[in-house]
Amino acid sequence: MIKLVYFAWVRERIGKSEEEIVLPESVSTVSGLLDHLKERGEEYRYALEHSEVIRVALDHRHSQHDAEIGNASEIALFPPMTGG
Amino acid sequence: MIATVLVQSEDFDIAAEIQKLTAGDRDVGAVVTFTGVCRDEAGKLSALELEHYPGMAEQEIERIAKQAGKRWPLTGLIAIHRFGRIRPGENIVLVVAASKHRHAAFEAASFMMDFMKSRAPFWKKEIFLDGTEGGWVDARTKDDDALDRWSEE
Numbered sequence: 001m002i003k004l005v006y007f008a009w010v011r012e013r014i015g016k017s018e019e020e021i022v023l024p025e026s027v028s029t030v031s032g033l034l035d036h037l038k039e040r041g042e043e044y045r046y047a048l049e050h051s052e053v054i055r056v057a058l059d060h061r062h063s064q065h066d067a068e069i070g071n072a073s074e075i076a077l078f079p080p081m082t083g084g
Numbered sequence: 085m086i087a088t089v090l091v092q093s094e095d096f097d098i099a100a101e102i103q104k105l106t107a108g109d110r111d112v113g114a115v116v117t118f119t120g121v122c123r124d125e126a127g128k129l130s131a132l133e134l135e136h137y138p139g140m141a142e143q144e145i146e147r148i149a150k151q152a153g154k155r156w157p158l159t160g161l162i163a164i165h166r167f168g169r170i171r172p173g174e175n176i177v178l179v180v181a182a183s184k185h186r187h188a189a190f191e192a193a194s195f196m197m198d199f200m201k202s203r204a205p206f207w208k209k210e211i212f213l214d215g216t217e218g219g220w221v222d223a224r225t226k227d228d229d230a231l232d233r234w235s236e237e
Contacts, residue, residue: 080223083206
């Protein structure tokens with residue numbers, strides 16, 4: 001099981017702030033995860049339709065889409081940040 | 085140099101934060117503060133709703149503060165970022181950088197803000213006076229470009 005957390009409009013479009021899923025063995029990278037999530041339903045396809053803008057953090061650290069998920073226990077998906 | 089990083093919903097007291105970096109430290113010659121304040125967007129905005137990623141928000145700002153501490157000879161650094169509902173005129177973010185000389189304090193404060201805007205996990209949503217949601221504020225490429233000037237050769 002891996003914990004997924006969503007923020008801002010990614011959270012709103014998916015309709016939940018977090019969930020736990022079982023990653024298929026074929027999914028090893030962040031981009032593989034994004035492709036896998038898009039198959040989970042319309043709300044995921046809507047949230048991730050422009051997946052190139054989606055930012056990802058593995059265990060609280062910014063990561064690239066080609067990063068290996070490795071043994072991360074929490075993966076966050078969110079839009080570009082607008083703090084400050 | 086130990087940086088103080090706070091992510092909180094309550095407001096902060098700028099004078100009290102400055103005091104923390106100068107009290108009892110006679111080596112401080114410069115204190116630079118930056119305060120980010122909520123605008124009313126020509127009278128339309130009722131509030132901003134700031135969402136954040138608890139845990140990562142603190143850690144990311146600490147990572148940025150650590151880099152600032154490596155690049156400039158600071159005597160102290162404080163970064164406070166608020167979350168929740170913030171109304172026009174209210175504070176959003178504070179950076180206080182202290183050093184022996186002004187150059188390091190100015191640069192470090194500016195560096196902190198540039199990186200916090202683009203790397204700290206916070207998102208702003210606009211709430212208008214008529215109660216409608218204005219939607220999520222778009223990230224500006226200008227903010228990403230601002231990071232380039234800090235890239236070291």
